[in-house]
Amino acid sequence: MAELIVPALLETLYMVFFSTIFSLLLGLPLGVLLVVTEKNNIWEKLQLNRILNGIINILRSFPFIILMILLFPLSKIIVGKTIGTTATIVPLSIAAAPFVARIIEGSLKEVDKGIIESSLAMGASVTEIIFKVLIPESMPSLILGITTTIINLVGYSAMAGAIGGGGLGDVAIRYGLYRFQTDVMIISVAIIIVLVQGIQFLGNRLSLNINKK
Amino acid sequence: MIKIKNLSKSFSNGSTKIEAISNINLQINKDEIFGIIGLSGAGKSTLIRCLNRLEEPTEGNIFIEEKDITTFDKKSLNQLRKSIGMIFQHFNLLSQKTVYKNIAFPLELEGLSKDKINSRVNTLLEYVELKDKKYAYPSQLSGGQKQRVAIARALANNPKILLSDEGTSALDPKTTRSILKLLNKIRKEFGLTIVLITHQMEVIKDICDKVAIIEDGKIIEINTVEELFKNPKTQTAMDFISGLKSNIKNEIINPFDFKGTIVRLGYSEDNAKEPIVSNMIKNFNIQVNILSGNINKLMSTSIGHLILEIQGEDGEVNDAIKYLNNKSINVEVI
Incomplete structure (x- = not known):
């Protein structure tokens, strides 16, 4: 059993870790752009804003598993x-x-407009406001958002198992479901539950600890 | 120092166009504390935001030290903004940064070295008397302390102009006075021009030299504060002042309860020495009943108000009022 579960757990952690990093690298700039380009914001670009919103909505409309299948050629x-x-x-x-972008957007929008205004009044440029005001000010909320992202990716990675991705999801489906090994199923799911609980706990703690508001 | 010419700003809200301010003309001199007072929605906030172009005017020009800032490109605009400090009603401090970091922020934007920032921030902290709060976060401070941090931050780059957007409106009266005292000290010691907007006549009374009254987006009265208190030209000005004075309608008794004519006298220190009321009683066949009196301490002088009931025959009363009018005091028949 352990020789089945342990490598699968490591695979899941590996997938979640790197996909968190890469989805943040993609989603963070998108989220920032969504906010700063909207009406009356610091870098108003309504056309760009509409296009970004459109793309994100379309991508988010796809059932996740279909989207992943469509994207496999890119892995090649x-x-x-x-x-x-x-x-x-x-x-x-x-x-x-796209999910990350929306999460980031929500967090950044929580930043008090007055703080942005006072930064503008001090002569801060758009980039300075993004990096020195928007992101640091919304950090506690961003951390909660990233926590949600990681947890989602745990779930997604389990789904990815069904289409040849490996990890705990793969084990749960192949052994637990197809071969009727209920114990494998239960243990896989239990580990995923523990993972999710742990990640949420750590995220909450970290967000609370750094929040000075 | 600051010259505003035919300044207008309108917002278009779908098909309707809303004029926030229209055709504003103002001149603000160096080292002056210039107050702009108006009710909420009068356009004062829009007006002060035009001075550093947080709000883009739709028409008109603003000259700061002879330069028309409405023509500035982004780069010169940011440079200009660094030379204008601004404080806000809700302080707008960075909530995730310490007091020290907040004051250091504009200096970091300027690209100063760590050492220079350190010494400047420490000087400022001392100046606003918050040395012990250096490593505190804004959420741990009182409103007055937050505004002191905001003032220190606004002064960090040695600005020539300080804008205050309802800077004391969220503070209690005692804290308001201490913040106003600080602003006045700053003006004297740094030779700063201060433009402030407020809806509180107390603020105008306590520190302003000049005042403009704004209503429905238009300046309806510009005056020195002394003149405004002595002799307000518009009803709005009177309403603002009467918010301070013992309000005759609420406080004293209904004017209709009195048989005689009720007058309100406004006088300054200069004519306080002459026994005007006593002379009036001697010269005319009237009787005078003193209903109330008070004194407003302004920045430069004091303005007194006295509310009297004058009884007697119509002719005598009118002559008495004429006499008062000739005495260079402001007479208002209620």
Whole structure:
């Protein structure tokens, strides 16, 4: 049992870790752009804002598993294969990016407009406001958002298991479901539950600890 | 120092166009504390925001030290903004940064070295008497302390102009006075021009040299504060002042309860020495009943108000009022 579960757990952690990083790298700039380009914001670009919103909405409308399948050809180009945990990171990251963008957007919008205004009054440029005001001011909320993202990716990575991604989801489906090994199923699910609880707990703690508001 | 010419700003809200301010002309001199007072929605906030172009005027020009800032590009605009400090009603401090970091923020934007920032922030902290709060976060401060941090931050780059957007409106009266005292000290010691907007006549009374009254987006009265208190030209000005004075309608008794004519006298220190009322009683066949009196301490002088009931024959009363009018005091028949 352990020789089945342990590698699967490591695979899940590996997938979640890297897809979190890559989806943040994609989603963070998108989220920032969504906010700053909207009406009356610091870099108003309504056309760009509409396009970004459109793309994100379309991507988020796809059932996640379909989107991942559609994105597998991209894995072929980037990592050279379409099967396995490394290959799964590509569609996971890209598919999660629009979700991350919305989460980031929500957090950044919580920043008091007055603080932005006072920064403008001090002669801060758009980039200075983004990096020195918007992001630091919304950090506690961003951390909660990132926590939600990680937890979502745990779930997504389990789904990815069903289409050849490996990890705990894969084990749960192949052994637990198809071979009727209920114990494997239960243990896989239990580990995922513990993972999710732990991540949420840590995220809450961290967000609370750094919040000075 | 600041010259505003034919300044207008309108917002279009779908098909309707809303004029926030229209055709504003103002001149604000160096080292002056210039107050702009108006009710909420009068356009005062829009007006002060035009001075550093947080709000883009739709028409007109603003000259700061002879330069028309409405023509500035982004780069010169940011440069200009660094030379104009601004404080706000809700302080607008960075909530995730310490007091020290908040004051250091404009200096970081300027690209100063750590050492320079450190010494400047410490000087400022001392100046606003918050040395012990250096590592506190804004949420741990009182309103007055927050505004002191905001003032220190606004002064960090040695600005020539300080704008206050309802800077004391969220503070209690005692804290308001201490903040106003600080602003006055700053003006004297740094030779700063201060433009402030407020809806509180107390603020105008306590520190302003000049005042403009704004109503429905238009300046309806510009005056020195002394003149405004002595001799307000518009009803709005009178309403603002009467908010301070013992309000005759509420406080004293209904004027209709009195048989005689009720007058309100406004006088300054200069004519306080002459026994005007006593002379009036001697010269005319009237009787005088003193209903109330008070004194408003302004920045430069004091303005007194006296409310009298004058009884007697119509002719005598009118002559008495004429006599008062000739005495260079402000007479208002209620």
